[in-house]
Amino acid sequence: MAVAAWWVMVASGGRGGRGGDGSSGDDGTNGAIGGEMTMMIKGIAVLVFIGYLFLWVITPTYVYKQKWLVKIRAHTTSTYFGPQGTTMLLYTFPVLFIAVVGCVYLHFKKKANQNRDEGEKGATNENLSMWRRPMIIKGLGIVSKIELAFFFMFIALLVWSFVTYLHVGFAKITPQSAAKKGEQVWQSKLDSAALRLGLVGNLCLAFLFFPVARGSSILSLFGLTSEASVKYHIWLGHIVMTLFSAHGFCYILYWIVTNQTSEMLKWAKTDISNVAGELSLVAGLILWATTFPKIRRKMFEVFFYTHHLYILFVVFFVFHVGISYASIMLPGFYLFLIDRFLRFLQSKGNIRLISTRVLPCETLELNFSKSQVLNYTPTSIMFINVPSISKAQWHPFTISSSSNLEPGSLSVMIKGEGSWSKKLYQMLSSPNPVDRLDVCIEGPYGPVSTNFLRHDMLVMVSGGSGITPFISIFRELVYTTETLKRKAPKILLISAFKDSTDLTMLELLLPASGVPIELSKLDVQIEAYVTREKQPMTTEKNTVSSIWLKPNPSDAPITPILGQNGWLWLGAIISCSFVLFLLSMGLLTQFYIYPIDKNTNKVFPLGSRAVLNMLLMCASIMLTCCIGFWWNKKKNAMDSKQIQNMEGATPISSPNSAFYNADRELESVPQQSLHLSTNVHFGERPDLKRMLFEQKESSVGVLVCGPKKMRHEVANICSSGLASNLHFESISFSW
Known part of the structure; x- marks a missing residue:
């Protein structure tokens, strides 16, 4: 909590004005500090991001699953979070750490006023410009060689993950193991392949929401914008739905050939919920069908409203796999929720x-x-x-x-x-x-x-x-x-x-x-x-012609949603909300869920655990966002009083x-x-x-x-x- 207090103190202070030359109103010390620290801070974030990607590379391997993960869980599993704590430590915390560090980096970059840097010219930039040259790829549009290289590397990661998953899974399938289940070998392999398609789809889902968080510090950290990153969201969306559709189709086929069609109506309390997965897939398919260009352009409102099915898609996905496993894709969606709620708060007022x-x-x-x-x-x-x-x-x-x-x-x-x-x-x-x-x-x-x-x-x-x-x-x-x-x-x-x-x-x-x-x-x-x-x-x-309007006194000028030090406030919201969520969920698990599991023969239902996690997560985000928004709204209101009322001014018209x-x-x-x-x-x-x-x-x-x-x-x-x-x-x- 001391860290959270420090965030709020830093974010609310230092309201320096901008000089006539576009530089910070400080005496130059902040600019020097910002110039020295930005590269170091960005370097830390990049190293953590590389480690996060490496984690995805080793996730499908036998060594990671059977050796490393077992040792990590032995040292991290507790009665406060259980296996969910390990998943959040490995997959959620690194991304949120990058987001917070990115906020600090962007704050110092803004103070250093590097947006007017003309850039370096020379051999290095010439070589880099070759990679930035545009290419037109059918289905992808205009992409640079850098984007194309990362796209192929991501496809290679998907192929590697699927092949490795299959290799590890098929190694366990023998005629004897299949006979014990009353199946043929090919049927057991179909079951294994269907599961692995879902696991690879989860990898794409983990990255799906990053490009649509408009005020994301992660996008800005790597020099991306939300409007330019929408195409990445589109690419990922098509891949996600292709893999999940194949995942669902293979399981339906498996249940039919093994005479287990009753599994389609199964909602297990302590295991994978098939019904929830089917509902999530149906919501995703309806959403997916309206995203294709001919439908999106001709019937935009249909596309717009059906796109809100992502809420049902995510909720039933969490019910399907459980909150512990869903924590793998949590960080991207968590940052999206923060961005979405801040946008909701900003959109409530009328603008002058x-x-x-x-x-x-x-x-x-x-x-x-x-x-x-x-x-x-x-x-x-x-x-x-x-x-x-x-x-x-x-x-x-x-x-x-x-x-x-x-x-x-x-x-x-x-x-x-x-x-x-x-x-x-x-x-x-x-x-x-x-x-x-x-x-x-x-x-x-x-x-x-x-x-x-x-x-x-x-x-x-x-x-x-x-x-x-x-x-x-x-x-x-x-x-x-x-x-x-x-x-x-x-x-x-x-x-x-x-x-x-x-x-x-x-x-x-x-x-x-x-x-x-x-x-x-x-x-x-x-x-x-x-x-x-x-x-x-x-x-x-x-x-x-120029038309001058008469706004109401209650109409407010456009202000930064989190004030002049918005990046620091965003970092404070991300860190404080996650800490609040961990504290509340940890206490609830320790004093409510764990005693039920320990003192009774029943296991606490996964669906109920998922509901509690989602409610506490949303409550933590809403509380911290509201505090940050209303705090800065008061400061913005003070600044707004200094803006002259322009009613009755004479326009410069051009008849x-x-x-x-x-x-x-x-x-x-x-x-x-x-x-x-x-x-x-x-x-x-x-x-x-x-x-x-x-x-x-x-x-x-x-x-x-x-x-x-x-x-x-x-x-x-x-x-x-x-x-x-x-x-x-x-x-x-x-x-």
Whole structure:
């Protein structure tokens, strides 16, 4: 408990402001300490992670099962936890330790302000860039060689585990042992193979929930983001359900050929529960059926609601195998539960929506008020819910603003492409638009740091609303040149639009908040392509208007969910909740479960033990999350009082599009500079191969966001090896 108290004390203190140069407000000591400690802390976490992976490698072996595990249990099994304690020590504790250490690492990294490191250039980075080159694999999409290597290593681990399990299991099957069970040898081997398929499936299940914990310290520790890691969740999900389906099918076949179909209705109190396993599998199959692209894209709500069957899937899985064995897959789900409950707490309040810019191409830019202590990186995302449209639907949108250039506001761009976004556009663009809107959010989520400054040039290729992440990058580079007085990479923005009205999206490159900026120091060139029109279409309807809303006084600005020292608070929640769970479960086992097992002839039912574990686990997580959230909510409320009420402010509007109507008088020097740097091409598509190969700078970062065909084309060009200076920067927004 002393450790927990230290966590809370550290997390609640040290509220230093950010200086004008984007650095910490401390005197430099923290930066020095952070710079020295980050690598050491990360090294510790990596070593523990390697040990955790090695544990999975040796788990199927005979030596581990019959010798090492027996010795470990002899020294760790107690009346407080029994065999469950050994499983949690080996499989749960290392991952939670990595998560907590990762929180400390990310805290020091944030204090050291390493997000503006330009990166090292040289042979090492050149060699690493070869491994980062994109590859297009059917069924996997765009992946780097590093991702592909780890994917094949994981498949190799699955094959190794299955083969080793079979080798150990089949060695025990003889004609004599099969005869004792009244079976043939092949039937006993089918039973053994079915069991091993489930064991290998459990390995995948142990990693399944890591990629979907949006605020995970483990993902950030290894430089991953939740939106980019969703594909790993998809891969693992397909593998998990394939293995579990084979596991269930083989057992059903085994029961049929051995005349044991009654086993399908067995719910043993002290052994494996077959009924619970079947219910878990059915929930998983229904969930799995709706995840395939054709169903997910055409019937998103069906996919969204059926995906909540993961709750039944996990609960019945625990009933099926028992809580002791389920502790093997516990850490990933445990971290997911913490993240999910924190998101639930954050989503309960209404956010102050200041204004919106309405574009003629059925596009909105929503501008929210935010606390100045909330910092996020370019390409971050945020989930938005509008209860008046749907209380259940949450949609992810890329943030288009820069937390450095616009410290008091946060913006997202929403293109009216689905029923939800079209309803929102109609509400705000009608002749009598609403004067306020209840909005709930989750996030923002994004990379801990970006390394765009390490390139000499950035080529950003977008299609339609895919320009959104590049707006945030553009505004961040404006801040780099105007405020930090640092040299930014040259920018080439290649944007393809269907109609000329979509050109108004380019106006969002400049913020609506009236931030005094100049573009004279930024070397930018914009090549805009309108593919469906041969010439510009002039009409009075192509105007951009700004609407200022009247939020309620109770609406709050967007604040960091766990305060400025959020990573330390997250580490405190993880460690304190797990300690609280261990204490409560240990005491319950010692003084309630163990006396029943010891003093009676009955064994305490595994199902009841599982229920108690799940209830205490959820209670521990909810209690610690609520304490951390409400503590920081009070501090956030104090900060919110300092944010000026922007009601009644005069918007900086652009009644006509500077990019659509080139003959109109431009409103400002930045708009004029941006307009002069823009070339509009009608009736053609960009020749991406030629345009990329024309760039002769020594290091060219290439980013793409848009339709699948465009992403694959750019990835193919960068991976061709014909231009060694092209470095594909992977970003993902395919939820």
